Amino acid sequence: MAGSTDFKRVLLKISGEVLMGDGDFGLDPKMVSRIAEDIAEVRKTGIELSLVVGGGNIFRGVSVAAQGMERTSADYMGMLATVMNALALQSALEALDVPTRVLSAIPMSTVCEPYIHRRAAHHLEKGRVVIFAAGTGNPYFTTDTAAALRASEMGCDCLMKGTKVDGVYSADPETDPDAVRYESLTHFDVLQRDLKVMDAAAVTLCRENDIPILVFSIQNAGEVNRVIHGDGQFTIVRGES
Numbered sequence: 001m002a003g004s005t006d007f008k009r010v011l012l013k014i015s016g017e018v019l020m021g022d023g024d025f026g027l028d029p030k031m032v033s034r035i036a037e038d039i040a041e042v043r044k045t046g047i048e049l050s051l052v053v054g055g056g057n058i059f060r061g062v063s064v065a066a067q068g069m070e071r072t073s074a075d076y077m078g079m080l081a082t083v084m085n086a087l088a089l090q091s092a093l094e095a096l097d098v099p100t101r102v103l104s105a106i107p108m109s110t111v112c113e114p115y116i117h118r119r120a121a122h123h124l125e126k127g128r129v130v131i132f133a134a135g136t137g138n139p140y141f142t143t144d145t146a147a148a149l150r151a152s153e154m155g156c157d158c159l160m161k162g163t164k165v166d167g168v169y170s171a172d173p174e175t176d177p178d179a180v181r182y183e184s185l186t187h188f189d190v191l192q193r194d195l196k197v198m199d200a201a202a203v204t205l206c207r208e209n210d211i212p213i214l215v216f217s218i219q220n221a222g223e224v225n226r227v228i229h230g231d232g233q234f235t236i237v238r239g240e241s
Helices: 016-020 029-043 061-066 071-094 117-125 143-153 187-193 200-208 223-228
Strands: 009-014 048-053 100-104 129-133 158-163 184-186 213-217 234-238
Touching: 009 016, 009 029, 009 143, 016 029, 016 071, 029 048, 029 071, 029 223, 048 071, 048 117, 048 143, 071 100, 071 129, 100 117, 117 129, 117 143, 129 143, 143 158, 143 200, 158 223, 184 187, 187 200, 187 234, 213 223
Parallel strands: 009 048, 009 158, 048 129, 100 129, 158 213, 184 234
Antiparallel strands: 213 234
16 A cells, blocks of 8 residues: 655554564564664654554563453553563664653653653654653553554554554454455444454544554564555555545
8 A cells, every 4th residue: 555644743553562573572672673773764754753562572461360360450560561661662762862752651750751741742842752651551441542542642643553464454364364454444444343453442532533543564674664654565544534
């Protein structure tokens, strides 16, 4: 899918699993550095860029809660995992001389700044990459919902979701060889068909604020910049009109 875009401010959501690289757990420094290089490339084009990163490579609250841990505690542990990932990305970006700030929804002033809307907007206006950590700061909400919330608060032109697949499919392409890939969908399509793009709360929030969602594979080097400028391989989810 190709075309031109006029995005000025973008939020990139990265799943924690992507940061594992070929590993089964934790962080792959090479993958973290490569993603940082992609982000640095986008920043050079003048686009104001913010990020939300998941924590599934370190701790997944929902699955642990399903095994008996109290859900609220499990979710808070997952939020702390996202802070670890955010700090890793910040370090990799600063190694490339990209000014970066981590803002956490759970205050922890020793390692990062607290999330304050005006402060985040100021950092973006100054050309800094902002990484939003600790989800929404509340249990029972995913980092997808946190991404949609921050994109709405920051007035972003789009929300990009970097995953391991190159778009949205009718089923999991890794397990279903007959899965159909979509070029374009509406937010309502995603909700009605229960497609696994983002959770329903995140999609609804983007729908209500008219924020398109671009789903693409972040596994390919340089794909962030290609997609953000309308090239590359991706599925776009947007409003009905």
